[in-house]
Amino acid sequence: MPVAAQLPPTPRQLYPGLFEAVQTGQVFPDNKTFVDMVPRNPRESPAQIVADYQQQRAQPGFNLTQFVQTRFRLPTTDTATYRSNVRAGLRAHLDTLWTVLRRQPQDSVSRYSSLLPLPRPYLVPGGRFREVYYWDSYFTMLGLREAKRLDLVRSMTDNFAYLIGRYGFIPNGNRTYYLTRSQPPFFALMVQLLAEEQGDTVLQRYQPYLLREYAYWMAGADSLKPGTATRRVARLAGGELLNRYWDDSTLPREESYIKDVEAARGSKRAAQLYRDIRAAAASGWDFSTRWFGPAGTLASIRTTELAPVDLNCLLLTLEQTIARSYSTQGQRAEAAAWQQKVEKRSKAIQRYCWNEAASWYTDYDLTQRRPAAIRTLAGVFPLAFGVATPTQASRVAKGLKADFLKDGGLLTTLKNSGQQWDAPNAWAPLQYLAVQGLNRYRQQPLADTIAARWVRLNSRVFQQTGKLLEKYNVMDTHLPAGGGEYPLQDGFGWTNGVLLNLLNKRPQESN
Template sequence: MPFRYDLPVWYSRERPYRRVVANLAAALALAASTSVIAQSAPTVAQTQPAAPAVTLPASAAAANTASSAADRHVENTDHAQPSPVVPTPPSELYGELYRDVELAHLYPDSKTFADMSPGEPPAQVIADYDSQRAQPRFDLKQFVEQRFTLPPRAPKRYASDPDESVTAHIDTLWNVLRREPDASASPYSSLLPLPSPYIVPGDRFDEIYYWDSYFILLGLDASGQHALVDDELNNFSTLIDRYGHIPNGNRTYYLSRSQPPFFAQMVQLVARKEGDQVYARYLPELRREYAYWMAGSDHLAPGNAAHHLVRLADGTLLNRYWDERAAPRDESYREDVMTAQRIPQRDARDLWRNLRAGGETGWDFSSRWFADGRTLATIDVTSLVPVDLNCLMVDLERTLAKAYRVTGDAGHAENLELRARVRADAIRRVLWDPQLHAFGDYDFVHRTLTHRLTAATVYPLYAGVATRNDAREVAQTIRRDLLRPGGLATTRTNTGQQWDEPNGWAPLQYLAVIGLRRYSEPELARDIATRWIRTDVAYYQRTGKLVEKYDVDASGKSAGGGEYPLQDGFGWTNGVLRVLMQLYPDAVSSTKPADLPGGAVGVSDAAASAAAAPQTSHSTSPAGH
């Protein structure tokens, strides 16, 4: 039987989600419906200048044949579930009201209004707004506060114990960052309820985030919280069952995009504990995850791009980051409008789609994505074939092949194994940059590598895609150009963006360490891990906190940049540090704040400041993101 992939329910020809609430009646009808929400991506193919012609390997041609229209089948009904809320972002539900509230800057963080729930149906809210806003003494903030409420989550106050080691601190924090299954919410809430307990990053991020969660799961596993790891995997599989993919986070305004696809890695993590039956259990979700990223491949001609796909002139099929909407992000609405105003010569919709796609990368934002290498307004994510995404797709293809083998389906398994080999070959062929002696991103519009060195060069090592020689060169490049006193730098460019020099991020340290160990580079792996551990611990000893990112040029110093203040907590920092300290237990001799002169005082000061700070749904703890 040929290997087929039909588009999942999410991609049916009619898409309530996209048109949703072109009038509010459609949204209200959806709210009342208990059927599966069917959504489909509209045709958005972009014709691009052809990439340099390369003879396509025979295996690649075979894989492309295998991915034709006759070869695409996903059983749409496997585990399918309806959405418990209207899957429509607030900016579409409330239209002018949403825009007016965000541009009036009623709240310091654009995300605040996006997370509020109405006390009455949106149609009534809009009718009230239309009838009242022209009145002489109309007060917009009062109008909002009378009709909307913040999520009903009690803040958890937490003060660090100066006598607690950093690992004990992390193990304690899992409970601080834990959220119980979501109660049934208003059908108009932006929160996508989850059926099982979950861990949030912390601070303004009081919901789950896709790629953050993999690194959180690693830490939970290291802490012995295996039941919670299972719960998290159940939550992500539920999102796939409801929406056909894992959104950026469990909010309606994140549904138009995903994030780096680590679901396969999550399945592998659980399978290592529970056995191969885990692959069979999650086969339906693995298939739908893959179908989401590969949607449209059967109609995509060489030299074109559509949705998450790029087909080069030689027929090579690779992935890119994308977002189905071309509008300001709900959670950063005012910021996106202002960015568009700074560059009026650029089509605003194109800019906004690229800002959204930047959110899908997880690197929001970085000079890596900027056409001029420095300015946010020149962001051009959708023109790039990113090395990290395609390495994760290799792993997804391998994991899906494994799941088919476990179920005895050798034909499907062989097809996915072939696809993984073809993609790995394309990564080595298209994304190797001999100028940098590293892997990079390919600009398929201008038919050139971007020639920007970033820490994403470690992904082919992490995924086992690099050759031995490639890995050796990458290790030398990292040691020479990205290694800093506090760990691995994200890029070599200081733009003020958070995913640039001098900032270091926990997931990139972990991926580098694991990738280098995989390719027999233990000394560099240990060096990176040790520097990062000492950076985290030094900051913890001074403040009693673990934070989102660090300045790796100045060990133990928190980082800046980005669209929001530094967040503490912090989910993936906790997870990665917990794992690295298991791998390298001798990296530091002491981790207690009380062991540092003045450390206990610093913790007390931090705790006092946190206790005095206003507590909202976005401030879950003095040490939480």
């Protein structure tokens, strides 16, 4: 990965002083607005804009909002104006959304844009999310495969390979302000998906990128002593390796600047707090009591002290995919070495993440040296990726049915905290992985129930609103999902992908 000095500058670096004034002054309700804006005059440098701001701000009657609106262009959001023809049906809506959410390669991205150019077309989630997102994209691709749009599946996979080649990892999204962190590593599953359609040569084509992503997650592992951690990897008491989420920055997130500053107000650990907030953003679960300390507040967040069970299952499938990429080329020794890594990680997940008392897979608390107490829907990942024993899978299924299953699908956690990755909210990727995991262990009646309830909820909301949403309230299905740092978004990439996948497995639910 290039050294920090070679990375493109972020909006805060381009507009010192002005950036802080805009974000803390809340010129826009959403801090993400300003960091996605570009100068109206492409020949005007950020330095000139900052100089003009510094000169004008002391003048009587200076209006910051007017200054910004004069010098910058607002980002566009296609889904804000798009409205579906509900009478045409849900499948027609999904088919149209692939076009609405599609973006062309940004070979001519504005010099001072925070957007990182990509070489091939891709899909964005929708709403305020105007760029590609790492783990969202896999679930969007599930729908693209169902829609027979393999060209887009291939081009999006190529884009992620390009990002790995350019930056040494896949950023959270293709924005400069995301270049300090990744997201749940689904690249191997994207490669697997494409290989299912186009054959094993796909594994060989992407092998260098799979290896480089693995190196990113495992950097520093070889020199770790038991009971210590560095960046994204920890060595456990028994010498095993597990991974955690991490962000290389200890500053407030630029896209949520005021939220982070307010969370750290009065804190004696501001730098660590910012890193833990950013690490939670890297997890995709931003935010959830899953990451919080006993106080149950954002100020108590401790993401980097946990080895997440879902992350480690994803890295296990990355190891499996690399092993298979060697096997298909007849390189048996290399394949066996990677398969050994798979077996070691599987045993580590079993040893450290299986919570016997809770009959559940939980995150491992690196500080307390025990499985975390809180049960979350991340506990289905060992089922989806084949780590669980049949007995463990049966116990997890029992817990899902008793505690997580509600009228609209599965809760994310059992805690109603006001955070968006807690009750009463539910998210498409977790429903999909729960269904996959349960089917893998022959718990089909429960899998079918979850799928049916989720499809029914999605379909009813579409009939009422003409929209598919980022998340849903599965406890009171007549109320919208809430919580989080921004209003409920419609679009929505991963909802569309999972829904079409489930519809094609349950054609009777298609209306």
